[in-house]
Amino acid sequence: MAQSTALAAEGRDSSGTGSARATRRSGRVPCIIYGNKEEPVLISIDPKELQKQLRGPGFFARVFEIEVGGQKHRVLCRDLQVDPVTDRPIHVDFMRFSATTRLNMDVQVVFENHEESPGIKRGGVLNVVRHTVEMRCKPDSIPESITVDLTGLEIGDSVHISSIELPGDVELVIADRDFTVATIAAPTLLVDVEEEVVAEGEEGEVGEEKAGAEGEEKAEDDKD
Numbered sequence: 001m002a003q004s005t006a007l008a009a010e011g012r013d014s015s016g017t018g019s020a021r022a023t024r025r026s027g028r029v030p031c032i033i034y035g036n037k038e039e040p041v042l043i044s045i046d047p048k049e050l051q052k053q054l055r056g057p058g059f060f061a062r063v064f065e066i067e068v069g070g071q072k073h074r075v076l077c078r079d080l081q082v083d084p085v086t087d088r089p090i091h092v093d094f095m096r097f098s099a100t101t102r103l104n105m106d107v108q109v110v111f112e113n114h115e116e117s118p119g120i121k122r123g124g125v126l127n128v129v130r131h132t133v134e135m136r137c138k139p140d141s142i143p144e145s146i147t148v149d150l151t152g153l154e155i156g157d158s159v160h161i162s163s164i165e166l167p168g169d170v171e172l173v174i175a176d177r178d179f180t181v182a183t184i185a186a187p188t189l190l191v192d193v194e195e196e197v198v199a200e201g202e203e204g205e206v207g208e209e210k211a212g213a214e215g216e217e218k219a220e221d222d223k224d
Contacts, residue, residue: 004065004074008049011068012042020091029089033066033073036096043068050089054080061105061142066094076103076139097139104173106132108145109181116151119184124155127185133161137170148181158183 012023012030019042023030028044043066053059059077066073075094083090097103109131114120133146146166148159159182161172 004063005053007045007053007064007066009043009045009066009068012044015042024090029092031092031094033068033075033094033096035075036098036101038096041068041073045092047089050092054089058108058142058144061107061144063139063142064094074139099138102136102138103142104134104136105142107135107143108132109148110145111148111150111182113149113151117153117184119153119155119157120150122155123187124184125187126150127183129180129182133181134173135166135170136173141167141169143167143170150184153184155184155186 009031010028012019015032020030023044026044027047029047029050031043031045033041033043053062053064056062059080062076064075064077066075073094073096075096077092078095079091079093080089081091082088109128111126111128114126117124117126120126135143137143143166146164148164150159153159158180160178160180162178164181166172
């Protein structure tokens with residue numbers, strides 16, 4: 001069973017827009033716990049505690065344990081509403097789950113050993129095609145991230161999902177193709193410089209040809 005994060009909460013008596021506004025005026029964030037064929041539970045959370053959890057990695061992939069009214073609920077965050085002006089949380093939906101629940105989750109891709117990649121050392125650029133990979137798994141088996149080792153990768157090399165070691169008890173949502181996760185691309189700056197040098201060389205050659213042609217015409221005029 002995955003380790004859960006304790007999240008303190010208080011119960012709320014009523015639902016509706018008016019009640020939610022009153023909760024926010026009191027300095028707390030209105031939330032709801034639902035799912036697993038049980039009655040919804042209205043709660044509120046301290047905004048400072050919620051912001052602390054939001055700053056951590058994988059908020060939507062983390063299992064929370066919320067205790068309210070003497071009962072503990074193991075939940076996942078399924079929806080977060082924020083104020084369009086301040087970007088502060090104004091409502092959160094938490095979902096209970098059972099031992100048989102399986103969810104589609106976007107799992108973060110983490111890249112390590114940049115300094116061990118010859119391509120990056122030569123000025124290559126890590127081009128991330130997928131920052132997350134969608135997986136199907138049980139809530140207690142949600143991986144915090146999957147890791148890509150860049151050791152030995154040269155410019156032009158690609159990292160496909162088949163080359164990444166995946167955690168146990170998870171399956172890819174896209175399982176019918178070996179999709180690309182990242183590539184080591186050639187440095188665009190060097191390409192631009194080379195193109196600029198070539199262009200200047202061509203202009204110089206044109207100028208020399210023009211000057212030569214003008215010289216020949218002048219020599220012909222002098223003979224006349």
